[in-house]
Amino acid sequence: MSIFDQICSAVGSDFVDGQTVNQQYQPPQQRTWVGLTNEERLKLYRKFEDCLESDGWEYEKAIEAELKEKNT
Numbered sequence: 001m002s003i004f005d006q007i008c009s010a011v012g013s014d015f016v017d018g019q020t021v022n023q024q025y026q027p028p029q030q031r032t033w034v035g036l037t038n039e040e041r042l043k044l045y046r047k048f049e050d051c052l053e054s055d056g057w058e059y060e061k062a063i064e065a066e067l068k069e070k071n072t
Helices: 003-011 038-048 057-070
Strands: none
Touching: 038 057
């Protein structure tokens, strides 16, 4: 018995043509991505526009934080 077969039997799944055939498994629903509005983008831009030419890193981190907050 291959390691793959051992894992499948341990979790109770059967694989057919690379797809799971476990009726109990329900894949999680994908959430709709929420982006920034134009107003949010402008607010962040204005907050960081003085440092964008020298260091855009803080601006990028701020965008990432805003998106993370909206999507978690």
